[in-house]
Amino acid sequence: MLDERSKSLLKTLVERYIADGQPVGSRTLSKASGLELSPATIRNVMADLEELGLIASPHTSAGRIPTARGYRLFVDTMLTAQPASLLGADARPLDAHLQPDQPQRVIASAAALLSNLSNFVGVVTAPRKPSVFHHIEFLRLGERRVLVIMVSPAGDVQNRVIFTAQDLSQAELAEASNRLNASYAGLSLEAVRERLKSEVDALRGEIAALMSAAVQAGTEAMAEEQERVVISGERNLLTVQDFGNDMGSLRRLFDMFEQKTQLMRLLDVSSRAEGVRIYIGGESQVVPFEELSIVSSPYEVDGQIVGTLGVIGPTRMAYERMIQIVDITSRMISQALSQK
Secondary structure: OOOHHHHHHHHHHHHHHHHHOOOEOHHHHHHHHOOOOOHHHHHHHHHHHHHOOOEEOOOOOOOEEEOHHHHHHHHHHOOOOOOHHHHHHHHHHHHHHOOOOOHHHHHHHHHHHHHHHHOOEEEEEOOOOOOEOOEEEEEEEEOOEEEEEEEOOOOOEEEEEEEOOOOOOHHHHHHHHHHHHHHHOOOEHHHHHHHHHHHHHHOOHHHHHHHHHHHHHHHHHHHHHHOOEEEEOHHHHHHOHHHHOOHHHHHHHHHHHHHOHHHHHHHHHHHOOOOOEEEEOOOOOOOOOOOEEEEEEEEEEOOEEEEEEEEEEEOOOOHHHHHHHHHHHHHHHHHHHHOO
16 A cells, blocks of 8 residues: 555656656656655655565666556556547547448448557457358268368358267268258357257267267357457557567567457457456566557447457557547447447
């Protein structure tokens, strides 16, 4: 627990560092905090904050900078919620860009707006569609190896190779295909899975196992197909002072944007939370890069959470403004996609 004096100095230090990007010394703190404290008192408080792991002293400066723990305390207890109108004219283009036409266009516009307003990276995951299959076929590839061919109502085709517990003939595979197509076509894969549980006794054991494996393979294939994330403004990070001198960090960040798998995991965590969430690098395994922070929020369509959006930037970011940007964009994309 910090006393009010320590909280005030920590808040001032974080705000000065976010604004200037330079380690903050006791003289700067004395002037900026408005507290009538002697330089010696301020140095003692800073020593206490450093011992608590809230600030650190770079080797090249006598000043201090916030740690991940310091940023977290600042974000959780020292930010003052401001009305969204403080974005002023910057917010007005949102209405013009997020029109309810094609969902993919809305998603791309939202990512670009997040990037433009933040000057960092904007990310939006596309809404997940229900996993429904229209037709399924099984093709024997060899002993216990089966190719599953699944066609969606829109005509999209997914192929997966599965391994069966027993070797099945092509005739047995055709029987399983016919059963699935006759009884379950048009249902969601989750609904098929639930019905198979109750009807398994009426099916031959190997056929039931094959059908269950096919549904699982189809679920995974369609989930991979739908894991689309739109990224805008990656090049903004090239101008960020915190990254500009560290090519290793930049390379790892751009690898994450290119691969997208790790990014999808980060955003998936955000989709399970309500409202705007802030993840600060270095404080947990959620964000693997110490220099990185993510401000994110889920968005809804007709009251159901279907995706996540956010801003990715350095830990030294204006969190109060980023919260406003993410919150406004989340609400407006929800409204745009929910309009019929």
